Amino acid sequence: MKSFKIVPIFAAAALLLGCMSTGSGNMNAAGSAAGKVLYTTSFESGIGDWAPYGGTPTVEVSTDYAHTGTHSLMTSNREQTWNAPALNILKLTAAPGSYTVSAWVLVPKDSQISAVKLTVQTESGGNKNWLQIANPVETIPGQWVEVTGTYNSQSGQDAAILYVEPLEPQGTFYIDDVTIATAPDSGM
Ligand SMILES: [Ca+2]
Numbered sequence: 001m002k003s004f005k006i007v008p009i010f011a012a013a014a015l016l017l018g019c020m021s022t023g024s025g026n027m028n029a030a031g032s033a034a035g036k037v038l039y040t041t042s043f044e045s046g047i048g049d050w051a052p053y054g055g056t057p058t059v060e061v062s063t064d065y066a067h068t069g070t071h072s073l074m075t076s077n078r079e080q081t082w083n084a085p086a087l088n089i090l091k092l093t094a095a096p097g098s099y100t101v102s103a104w105v106l107v108p109k110d111s112q113i114s115a116v117k118l119t120v121q122t123e124s125g126g127n128k129n130w131l132q133i134a135n136p137v138e139t140i141p142g143q144w145v146e147v148t149g150t151y152n153s154q155s156g157q158d159a160a161i162l163y164v165e166p167l168e169p170q171g172t173f174y175i176d177d178v179t180i181a182t183a184p185d186s187g188m
Helices: 002-023
Strands: 037-041 052-053 058-062 072-078 085-086 097-106 115-124 129-138 142-153 157-167 174-182
Touching: 052 058, 085 115, 097 115, 097 129, 097 157, 115 142, 142 157, 157 174
Parallel strands: none
Antiparallel strands: 037 174, 052 085, 058 072, 072 174, 085 157, 097 142, 097 174, 115 129, 115 157, 129 142
């Protein structure tokens, strides 16, 4: 009889492990992102809600390069560092707390771009703020590099726009596999 009693315990353990692995199932795909994944895109089915930020850079899906799949998001015709691909994350990050953001970035071999960071432009009571949420990561021409950061969302924001910002004002670049998740220790 003893052996039969073990079965439900194993079943419960397997179920628990199943739940745990489901909860963190996107961890590997998202690189260092952890916690509950709220948003992820590989641009395989289009541009989604991404749009140009600051001025009029061209932001469009491309098959020139891909980190995964066959598509990425290309930004060209830049004249300022903040001419960038942007995503409105106001609703995603409405609950105050810490969010982990990860994006993969590639610059072509002839690129002027030496490094890339992540910025979130917020607005509250008519005051805009530009928060650097990731330290600049050096690019490697022709290779994908991961840029990760943490956005600490405050309550009462009227805007929260995430963008991937090169240090140089000119140069075409590509992004792929962008993930936004609750930070591991955020308790969300
Ligand atoms: Ca892709």
